[in-house]
Amino acid sequence: MHSEFWHKRWETGRIGFHQSQVNALLKRYWVALQSAGEGRVLVPLCGKSLDMIWLREQGHEVTGVELNAQACEAFWQAQSSNDSVPITLYQGAFACREVEGLRTLCGDFFALPVDEFNSIAWVYDRAALIAFPEAMRRRYARKLSKQLPAGVGILLITLEFEGCEGPPFAVSEAEVHELYGERFEIQRCHSVSLERRDAERSEVVYLLRDRMAIA
Ligand SMILES: C[S@@+](CC[C@H](N)C(=O)[O-])C[C@H]1O[C@@H](n2cnc3c(N)ncnc32)[C@H](O)[C@@H]1O
Secondary structure, three states: OOOHHHHHHHEEEOOOOOOOOOHHHHHHHHHHHOOOOOOOEEEEEEOOHHHHHHHHHHHOEEEEEEHHHHHHHHHHHHHHOOOOOOOOOOOEEEEEEEEOOOEEEEOOOOHHHHHHHHHHEEEEEEHHHHHHOOOHHHHHHHHHHHHHOOOOOEEEEEEEEEOOOOOOOOOHHHHHHHOOOOOOOEEEEEEEEEEEOOOOEEEEEEEEHHHHHHH
């Protein structure tokens, strides 16, 4: 999946994945994941998601990582009425915007330096893992599993359906275990069919808890 694919999607407004409301599953399941307190949330492949605002409102510092500059711009424009948020260069590779604990890094998730992960307590993944084809999913999950600090928790929302075309790509429960099972205790806590004309899809929520935090 090349960057160009996503840039084109944003350029041509084909962003059906964007939700105009805060994700209901996030609101419902977040509390079950992070009952142990605050801490910074990483939102990989964040788009211009309003979920970041909601997470900030819950008291978390938030870092969203998004490839497309237009998406980052749109996110901040929606937040800051007339005031534009200054952009700084982070690690030579990311355009960084930050206001009161809410931060976006515009650049490639795979280029995110190890240091960046040290401050992360939680990860919110909605439509990030499922945005990648199989080989990239492995690379993505490996990076998270290797670089996130001890005790971290992940709220993961996937899709299940027949077929291997994407994005979005279908990700089975078996694959979630394959990708994350070595490090995380995995709880599948929600599955609901989505009404679609063309095919049946289920949206699935997992809570991933670091075994080190549980022991
Ligand atoms: C399916 S969308 C999900 C957006 C967001 N999570 C949401 O719920 O609205 C995937 C997003 O990931 C971005 N993206 C794709 N590859 C990326 C990468 N390597 N690094 C950072 N962002 C990426 C795309 O530009 C797109 O906005």
